Amino acid sequence: MPEPQRAIFHEGSRHHHFLEYSLNGAADNAALAQSISAARKAAEASPVAMVVAFGPKAWRRLSPDQTPEALCDFQPITGANHQAPATQRDVFVWVHGEHHDDVLDLALAANKAFQPTCAPALDLAAFVYHDSRDLTGFIDGSANPKDDARIDAALVPDGEVGAGGAFVFTQRWVHDLEAFGSLATEDQERIIGRTKPDSIELEGDAMPPWSHVSRTDVKIDGVAQKIYRRSAPYGTATEHGLYFLAFACDPTRIQVQLDRMYGVADDGEYDHLIDYSRAVTGSYWFAPSQQALVALK
Ligand code: HEM
Known part of the structure; x- marks a missing residue:
C-alpha cells in the first residue's frame, strides 16, 4: 500500500493547531501544488507533525485518478431538535506536537504557504486537557482502535482508488459546560455511556x-464500523468545546454514526450529548497518501 501521511498516526502530541481554508477562485492547480509543496518543506524542517487534506472539489480537481467515488461534500443533518451545519471547505491542515511554540511556528509557515491560493476560514489552537479528557471531564479516545487496527479503520485499502489515503471528518463543537456540569455525575455518565473517573463502559440496562x-458503537452485518479519532479540546473561558477529527477507510462509517447521533437513523433515538454541545462547522476531506501528495504538480 502507498505510504500514508504518517503524522495521522503520531500519538502523544499535547498541542494541536487546525486550519481550514477556502480556495481562491483564481488559484489554478499549479499554484495550489506550489502552496502544498511549500507547506510540506516547512513541515520537513520542523520538529512537529503535519497532515494536509482536501475538500472533495479541490482534491478531485488536483488528482482525479486518486479520488475515491465516495468522496462527497458534507451535507447538513436536520434532526428533530438539533442540526449539524455543513461548512464544507477546500483545504485542511492539522499541525501537532509536543510544544506549543513549535506547533505555532509550523502553523504560521503553513499559513504563509497557503496565503497566495486560499482564504482562511478556521484557525484554531487546541490542546490535551489533563489525562486526554474532553472538557466535560470524560476521557476521550478509550475505544479508539490501537496499533494495526488504526490502519484498518483509517486507510483506504490496497487496490482501491486512493489507497493509503484516508477519509477525514471535522466538526467544531461548542459545549455548554454550565448545563452539563449542573447534572449529577450518574446522569452525565448515562449521557456518555461510560463512567467519569475511569472510563468504564456501562453495561446491560445501565x-x-x-x-x-x-449511538456511535455501530455494527453493520457483523462488522464494527470503527473509525480513528484524533479530536482535541480548544477554547477560552467564554467559548470552548471539542474540535472533532476522525479518519476512516470509508465515509459511510462516519455518516452512519452521525445519522444515529442526530436521530435520523433506524430507531429514531438521538444522542443526548448533543443537548449539551452544538456543532458549528462540518466538512469531509481526503488526506491522500504521502506519494499522492508529493506527486502533485
Ligand atoms: C461534542 C462532541 C463529542 C464529544 C465531547 C465526544 C466524546 C466522547 C467520549 C467521552 C467518548 C467515550 C470514550 C471513548 O471511547 O473515546 C466517545 C466515544 C466515541 N465517539 Fe465521541 N464525542 C463527540 C462527538 C463525536 C462524533 C461527532 C462522532 C462520530 C462522527 C463520535 C464518535 C465516537 C465513537 C466512534 C466513540 C467510541 C464508541 C465505542 O465504540 O465505544 N463522537 N466520544
Whole structure:
C-alpha cells in the first residue's frame, strides 16, 4: 500500500493547531501544488507533525485518478431538535506536537504557504486537557482502535482508488459546560455511556440507547464500523468545546454514526450529548497518501 501521511498516526502530541481554508477562485492547480509543496518543506524542517487534506472539489480537481467515488461534500443533518451545519471547505491542515511554540511556528509557515491560493476560514489552537479528557471531564479516545487496527479503520485499502489515503471528518463543537456540569455525575455518565473517573463502559440496562457510546458503537452485518479519532479540546473561558477529527477507510462509517447521533437513523433515538454541545462547522476531506501528495504538480 502507498505510504500514508504518517503524522495521522503520531500519538502523544499535547498541542494541536487546525486550519481550514477556502480556495481562491483564481488559484489554478499549479499554484495550489506550489502552496502544498511549500507547506510540506516547512513541515520537513520542523520538529512537529503535519497532515494536509482536501475538500472533495479541490482534491478531485488536483488528482482525479486518486479520488475515491465516495468522496462527497458534507451535507447538513436536520434532526428533530438539533442540526449539524455543513461548512464544507477546500483545504485542511492539522499541525501537532509536543510544544506549543513549535506547533505555532509550523502553523504560521503553513499559513504563509497557503496565503497566495486560499482564504482562511478556521484557525484554531487546541490542546490535551489533563489525562486526554474532553472538557466535560470524560476521557476521550478509550475505544479508539490501537496499533494495526488504526490502519484498518483509517486507510483506504490496497487496490482501491486512493489507497493509503484516508477519509477525514471535522466538526467544531461548542459545549455548554454550565448545563452539563449542573447534572449529577450518574446522569452525565448515562449521557456518555461510560463512567467519569475511569472510563468504564456501562453495561446491560445501565447503558441507555441514547448514550453517546450507544449511538456511535455501530455494527453493520457483523462488522464494527470503527473509525480513528484524533479530536482535541480548544477554547477560552467564554467559548470552548471539542474540535472533532476522525479518519476512516470509508465515509459511510462516519455518516452512519452521525445519522444515529442526530436521530435520523433506524430507531429514531438521538444522542443526548448533543443537548449539551452544538456543532458549528462540518466538512469531509481526503488526506491522500504521502506519494499522492508529493506527486502533485
Ligand atoms: C461534542 C462532541 C463529542 C464529544 C465531547 C465526544 C466524546 C466522547 C467520549 C467521552 C467518548 C467515550 C470514550 C471513548 O471511547 O473515546 C466517545 C466515544 C466515541 N465517539 Fe465521541 N464525542 C463527540 C462527538 C463525536 C462524533 C461527532 C462522532 C462520530 C462522527 C463520535 C464518535 C465516537 C465513537 C466512534 C466513540 C467510541 C464508541 C465505542 O465504540 O465505544 N463522537 N466520544
